[in-house]
Amino acid sequence: MQFTKLRIPKGTQDYYFDYLEKRSYIENKMRKNFELWGYKEIRTPTFEYFESLATGTGLELQESMFRFKDKGGRQLALRAEMTSPIARVVATELRSHPLPMRMYYLAPMFRYEEPQSGRQREFWHAGIELFGSSLPDADAEVLAVFITTLDDIGLKGVSVELGHVGLFKSIVEEAGLSLDEAAAIRRSIDKKDDASLETALKEVDVSSAMKDVFRLLPKLRGDISVTKKILDNVDNENVEICIKNISDTVKLLELYKLDSRVMVDLGIVRGIDYYTGAVFEGFVKDLGTALGGGGRYDNLVGEFTGESIPATGFAIGVDRCHLALEKQGFKFPLKNSPQILILYIDQELKGEAVKIAVNLRKLGLSTEIDILERKLTKGLEHANKRGIPYVVIVGKTEFEQGEVVVRNMEKEMQEKVKIEKLKNYFQK
Structure with a gap:
C-alpha cells in the first residue's frame, strides 16, 4: 500500500x-x-x-x-x-x-x-x-x-x-x-x-x-x-x-x-x-x-x-x-476538564475575564477562556457539548456592579455572584 x-x-x-x-x-x-x-x-x-x-x-x-x-x-x-x-x-x-x-x-x-x-x-x-x-x-x-x-x-x-x-x-x-x-x-x-x-x-x-x-x-x-x-x-x-x-x-x-x-x-x-x-x-x-x-x-x-x-x-x-x-463496564472517574468556561460579552472586558481565570486557576480549578469571541448562545452550546459544568459570564452591566453570572449547565440554572466571592462559590 x-x-x-x-x-x-x-x-x-x-x-x-x-x-x-x-x-x-x-x-x-x-x-x-x-x-x-x-x-x-x-x-x-x-x-x-x-x-x-x-x-x-x-x-x-x-x-x-x-x-x-x-x-x-x-x-x-x-x-x-x-x-x-x-x-x-x-x-x-x-x-x-x-x-x-x-x-x-x-x-x-x-x-x-x-x-x-x-x-x-x-x-x-x-x-x-x-x-x-x-x-x-x-x-x-x-x-x-x-x-x-x-x-x-x-x-x-x-x-x-x-x-x-x-x-x-x-x-x-x-x-x-x-x-x-x-x-x-x-x-x-x-x-x-x-x-x-x-x-x-x-x-x-x-x-x-x-x-x-x-x-x-x-x-x-x-x-x-x-x-x-x-x-x-x-x-x-x-x-x-x-x-x-x-x-x-x-x-x-x-x-x-x-x-x-x-x-x-x-x-x-x-x-x-x-x-x-x-x-x-x-x-x-x-x-x-x-x-x-x-x-x-x-x-x-x-x-x-x-x-x-x-x-x-x-x-x-x-x-x-x-x-x-x-x-467489565468500569466507570472511570473522568474529571470533565475543564470545570469552568469564561465567556466575556464585550471586548473591553477581555482583560477582566483573564484576571478572573487566573484567580480561579490559583484555586486549582481548571478554567478556559473562550478565544473565538462567540456570542452567548453559541458559547453555552459549546460548553454543553464539551461537558463543561460551569460557565462564568462576564457582562458589562453585571461587571459594573462587581458581579458575574455563573451558570450551572447540569441544572440549567444561573445566578449572579460577586467577583470577590467566586472563591467561596466554587469551594462549596
Missing part, C-alpha cells in the same frame, strides 16, 4: 482526550500500589544495543524485536520487554547497592508481531522487579503485588495460575532430552494443544512412561493437591524441589489472604529463556487472554557479569487492563 503522511504504521495507535485520561487513571493506581510495597521507579533507554536486549530472552522474542543499525553500523533494537534492561542496570551500575532491591516501571515496549486485541506492536507494560532473595517469600510478595495492583485499578475476578519452569526442565532432563529437542513439546504444553503435543512426542525418542508425563502436565490444574500426581509419576529430586517451592509460595500467600485467588497449573511453561523457577499468569474472566505474568530469573544478572543475583518480577499489559475494565 502506498505510503501517505496521513497514515501511521501498522500496530501503532494515537491516544488522546478521554482515552488518555482513563489510561492515566490506571497508571496512577498502579504506580501508587507499587510504591506502597516499597518499590522505586526505574527508567531505561527505549533502544539499546541488540546484544544487550537479547541477553537471556531466547530466539522467539529476539526475532520479534525491531532492529536497526546506527550510523556507525552498530546493531540496535527497541526494547521488547523490560527485565533484561533492568538486569543490565543491576549488573553494571547497582552492583554495590544494598539488597534486596525493589524497582517498578511504566514504559512502552515494541514487538514486530501481528497486532491482537489489547496489544499492538507498540504497547505499554507496568511491572516490578525484586532482586536479592531466592526465598519463596519473594515469589509470594511479587504475586501479592500483582494481584493487589489489578484489584486496585478496579478489575473484578482477578485470578492467577502458578507453575514452575524448573519442573519442565527437570522432566526434560529425566527424559534424556535437551531443551532444544523439547522445544516443540514445550510450545504444545504451553498452548495446551493435545494434537500438536502428540505430533511433537512422535519426533522424540523417549520412553512411553515419560511421554505420559508430558501428556499429564497440561492437565494438572487446580489446588495444591494436583502436585501429588506429578510426584507419583516422576521420581526426581529436582522435581520434588520445584513442587516444594510452589507449595511454600501458596502457603505464604495465605498470610496475605490471597491463596484462594491462586490456581496451580503445572502446564505453564513460559517462552522467555531466562525464567528459572516459579512462573505465573494473571486473568480476569472477561478477557480471553492473560493480563500479564512473571516469574523467577535467578541467572539473568550473571549473564552480564558472571555473578548471579536471585530475582523475580512481573509485567502487566496496561492496554489489556484498559480493555478488560471497559468490558
Whole structure:
C-alpha cells in the first residue's frame, strides 16, 4: 500500500482526550500500589544495543524485536520487554547497592508481531522487579503485588495460575532430552494443544512412561493437591524441589489472604529463556487472554557479569487492563476538564475575564477562556457539548456592579455572584 503522511504504521495507535485520561487513571493506581510495597521507579533507554536486549530472552522474542543499525553500523533494537534492561542496570551500575532491591516501571515496549486485541506492536507494560532473595517469600510478595495492583485499578475476578519452569526442565532432563529437542513439546504444553503435543512426542525418542508425563502436565490444574500426581509419576529430586517451592509460595500467600485467588497449573511453561523457577499468569474472566505474568530469573544478572543475583518480577499489559475494565463496564472517574468556561460579552472586558481565570486557576480549578469571541448562545452550546459544568459570564452591566453570572449547565440554572466571592462559590 502506498505510503501517505496521513497514515501511521501498522500496530501503532494515537491516544488522546478521554482515552488518555482513563489510561492515566490506571497508571496512577498502579504506580501508587507499587510504591506502597516499597518499590522505586526505574527508567531505561527505549533502544539499546541488540546484544544487550537479547541477553537471556531466547530466539522467539529476539526475532520479534525491531532492529536497526546506527550510523556507525552498530546493531540496535527497541526494547521488547523490560527485565533484561533492568538486569543490565543491576549488573553494571547497582552492583554495590544494598539488597534486596525493589524497582517498578511504566514504559512502552515494541514487538514486530501481528497486532491482537489489547496489544499492538507498540504497547505499554507496568511491572516490578525484586532482586536479592531466592526465598519463596519473594515469589509470594511479587504475586501479592500483582494481584493487589489489578484489584486496585478496579478489575473484578482477578485470578492467577502458578507453575514452575524448573519442573519442565527437570522432566526434560529425566527424559534424556535437551531443551532444544523439547522445544516443540514445550510450545504444545504451553498452548495446551493435545494434537500438536502428540505430533511433537512422535519426533522424540523417549520412553512411553515419560511421554505420559508430558501428556499429564497440561492437565494438572487446580489446588495444591494436583502436585501429588506429578510426584507419583516422576521420581526426581529436582522435581520434588520445584513442587516444594510452589507449595511454600501458596502457603505464604495465605498470610496475605490471597491463596484462594491462586490456581496451580503445572502446564505453564513460559517462552522467555531466562525464567528459572516459579512462573505465573494473571486473568480476569472477561478477557480471553492473560493480563500479564512473571516469574523467577535467578541467572539473568550473571549473564552480564558472571555473578548471579536471585530475582523475580512481573509485567502487566496496561492496554489489556484498559480493555478488560471497559468490558467489565468500569466507570472511570473522568474529571470533565475543564470545570469552568469564561465567556466575556464585550471586548473591553477581555482583560477582566483573564484576571478572573487566573484567580480561579490559583484555586486549582481548571478554567478556559473562550478565544473565538462567540456570542452567548453559541458559547453555552459549546460548553454543553464539551461537558463543561460551569460557565462564568462576564457582562458589562453585571461587571459594573462587581458581579458575574455563573451558570450551572447540569441544572440549567444561573445566578449572579460577586467577583470577590467566586472563591467561596466554587469551594462549596
